[in-house]
Amino acid sequence: MDIWTFGWTVALIGMGGTLLVLWLLSLLILVLKMAFPYKAEDSASAKG
Amino acid sequence: MESAIVSGLQGLLLGLSHLEWGHVVMILIGSFLLYLGIGKGFEPLLLLPIGFGAILVNIPLAGLMEEEGVLRFFYDTGVLTEIFPILIFLGIGAMTDFQPLLENPKIMLLGAAGQFGIFLTLLLALALGFDKLEAVAIGIIGACDGPTAIYVTSKYAPHLLGAVSVAAYSYMSLVPLIQPPIMRLLTTERERKITMGVVKQPVSKTTKILFPVVVTIAASLVAPLGTPLIGMVMLGNLMKECGVVERLKHASENEITNIVTLLLGLSIGATMEAGKFLRIETLIVLALGLIAIGLDTVMGLLFGKLMCLLTGGKINPLIGAAGISAFPMSARVVQVEGQKYNKKNYLLMHAMSANAGGQIGSIIAAAIMLSVLAGMGIV
Numbered sequence: 427m428d429i430w431t432f433g434w435t436v437a438l439i440g441m442g443g444t445l446l447v448l449w450l451l452s453l454l455i456l457v458l459k460m461a462f463p464y465k466a467e468d469s470a471s472a473k474g
Numbered sequence: 475m476e477s478a479i480v481s482g483l484q485g486l487l488l489g490l491s492h493l494e495w496g497h498v499v500m501i502l503i504g505s506f507l508l509y510l511g512i513g514k515g516f517e518p519l520l521l522l523p524i525g526f527g528a529i530l531v532n533i534p535l536a537g538l539m540e541e542e543g544v545l546r547f548f549y550d551t552g553v554l555t556e557i558f559p560i561l562i563f564l565g566i567g568a569m570t571d572f573q574p575l576l577e578n579p580k581i582m583l584l585g586a587a588g589q590f591g592i593f594l595t596l597l598l599a600l601a602l603g604f605d606k607l608e609a610v611a612i613g614i615i616g617a618c619d620g621p622t623a624i625y626v627t628s629k630y631a632p633h634l635l636g637a638v639s640v641a642a643y644s645y646m647s648l649v650p651l652i653q654p655p656i657m658r659l660l661t662t663e664r665e666r667k668i669t670m671g672v673v674k675q676p677v678s679k680t681t682k683i684l685f686p687v688v689v690t691i692a693a694s695l696v697a698p699l700g701t702p703l704i705g706m707v708m709l710g711n712l713m714k715e716c717g718v719v720e721r722l723k724h725a726s727e728n729e730i731t732n733i734v735t736l737l738l739g740l741s742i743g744a745t746m747e748a749g750k751f752l753r754i755e756t757l758i759v760l761a762l763g764l765i766a767i768g769l770d771t772v773m774g775l776l777f778g779k780l781m782c783l784l785t786g787g788k789i790n791p792l793i794g795a796a797g798i799s800a801f802p803m804s805a806r807v808v809q810v811e812g813q814k815y816n817k818k819n820y821l822l823m824h825a826m827s828a829n830a831g832g833q834i835g836s837i838i839a840a841a842i843m844l845s846v847l848a849g850m851g852i853v
Contacts, residue, residue, distance in 0.1 A: 427850065433600045433609070436846050437593035443842040445586040447696050448835055452579035454688050455681075459576070462680035 492534035496748030503751075504528030504743065507640070516647035520620065520739050524640065527743020528751075538744065545744035548737050553628050553635070558738040559621040560706050565731030566621070566833075567686070567710020568723050570801070574823050575830035576677040576685060581793070585831025587777030588797025589839035591616035591769030595762055602758060606852060607631050610843060612759055615641050616766030617836035618649070619799035624742070625703060626840055630853065636745035637756040641763030649800045652764070653771050653807050660775045661791050665782060666815040668790040670824050679715070686712040693838055699848055700841015707837060770798045774828075789824075796825040799836035805829040 507525030511518035531539050538545040552558035575582060596613030604612060611631035614623045615638055623642040627635050645652065657666075686708035694701040713723040745751075778794020792812050796804040805825035812821040847853045 429600045429606065432606055432850070432852070433597045435850070436610070436843060437597055439846050440593045440839060440843050441586075441590050443696070443846075444589050444835060444839045445583065447693060447838050447842065448582045448586040448831065450696075451689055451692060451834070452582040454692060455576055455579040455582075455685065458681045458684055458688065459579075459675075459677065462678045462684070464676040464678045464681075 489534050489536075494534070494748070496752050497532040497534060499752060500532040500746060500748045501529050504532070504746070507644075507743075510644070510647070517643045519735050520643045520742075521647070523736050523739025524643070524743040524746075527740040528636075528746040529743075530740075531744045531747050539747060545740060549741040549744055552734070552737055553624070553741045554632070556625055556628060556702070558734050558741065559625040559628070560702050561730055561734045562621040562738065563703055563706035563837075564710045564726045565734070567707035567712075568714050568726040569731075570707070570711060570714075570830065570833060572685060572711065572830050573677060573682070574826040575834075576681060577675045578673045578824065578827045581824060581827040582831035582834070584774055584777055584781070584794050584797035584828040585833070585835030586797070586839075587794060588770050588774040588799075588828070588832045589617060589835045590773035591766045591771075592836075592839055592843070594769045594773075595766035598765065599762055602762075608634060610847065611638055612762050613766065614638070614840060614843070615645070615759075615763035616770050617799055617840055618642070618646055618767055618770060618804075619833070619836040619840075620646065622703060622799070622836050622840045624738070626844070632745075633750065634755075634759060636742060636751050637759040638763070639742040640746070641760050645763055645767045646800045646803070649767070649798070649803050650807050652767055653795050653804065654811055656768060656771045657775060657792055657795050657808075657811050660772065661779070663815060665779070665791050666812060667819065668782070668787060669816065669819050670788070670790050670793075670821060672820075673823060673827075682715040683712065686715070689834070693841065697838065697841035697845040699844035700837060703837045703841060704834075707833075767798070771795050774798065774832075790819070790821055793821055793825045793828045796828040797832045797835065798829075799832045801829045801833050802826060804832070 504525045507521045510516040511521030537543050592613045595616050596609045599609035599612040607630040611627040611634050614626045620642045623638050627638045690705050690708040693704045710726050713719050774794035774797035775791055778791030781789045782791045792808050796808045798804050808825035809822040812819045
């Protein structure tokens with residue numbers, strides 16, 4: 427494989443992949459927040 | 475008797491008689507790193523042992539990096555095996571608070587844009603004649619994340635470890651000087667004045683505990699070769715958030731991190747032998763490292779401008795500059811720049827979200843790059 431095929435492949439998949447994975451992680455965070463919403467007891471138990 | 479005394483005295487001059495100009499230059503470079511760490515306060519925890527290691531390894535006949543030399547032992551045991559950077563990640567995870575990111579997850583995307591410099595620099599390195607794996611190691615300076623850079627470089631281009639590490643840590647500490655001119659160049663005064671308001675979305679303890687587990691599983695399934703990196707960061711974070719292993723958390727963020735930082739710094743300094751370091755190649759790596767961090771900032775800002783456009787001006791593009799991994803320094807730079815143009819603007823928490831995203835983004839970018847290389851059969 428020549429260096430430019432290598433370089434552009436790594437660059438495009440790398441940038442696209444990083445963006446995609448972080449987007450997926452942000453969605454997972456939203457799902458977690460919806461599934462386990464904050465309740466006042468959280469802070470109370472943290473203090474207690 | 476006289477000849478014995480002369481021979482004995484000659485022994486005392488052996489080191490001096492073997493001193494070459496390259497050693498002197500490297501001792502000066504090591505001393506300069508000490509000055510940056512002690513005098514200027516730039517990443518002292520790393521630059522001090524790196525600088526001292528560079529001095530030690532350039533003392534003629536000391537043999538610290540030869541077989542059975544003490545620095546060689548540290549290097550072989552901790553760097554070649556990748557144990558040191560991985561343990562550092564454990565400490566980073568135990569010290570990092572991802573709360574701002576959990577409060578405002580969409581900002582995480584800026585942490586991806588802030589890594590694009592890695593890949594653009596890889597292309598530049600290839601254009602300058604570096605081979606594929608060297609280009610990968612040079613590009614990774616753009617992760618703006620020392621342990622990631624060390625992990626990747628020690629694996630694929632160990633001969634560049636000294637230059638890459640020095641570049642990564644030096645430029646990371648120079649973020650307050652590197653980023654502001656780029657921020658001013660790429661944003662308008664109107665954009666810099668955008669107020670983002672306060673984000674207050676409390677996060678439950680369960681979410682904070684599940685976050686590291688979910689991220690580890692999801693990210694590792696996509697990029698398995700990055701599992702040691704993301705896994706250790708998230709293990710550290712899990713110990714921090716679960717609240718039931720205080721001793722382990724304390725050890726990770728203190729004793730383990732401190733000991734490993736010292737040995738890692740010395741080991742990196744030990745790679746800076748005159749014969750290996752004083753090359754044009756090193757200067758090019760240092761220059762490309764600076765370009766990498768500049769490109770990260772550029773791409774983060776441009777992505778910030780895009781998000782500003784898509785949200786109808788609700789996002790201040792300056793926070794895009796914090797999408798790099800230099801945490802929390804980059805977020806502070808954004809806060810300072812934002813307040814120069816609007817005294818009532820508090821961008822810190824938003825920038826911290828982007829910055830935490832950058833920390834995860836840098837590891838994900840490295841993991842994806844390694845997995846792509848494996849997929850291509852290059853590693």
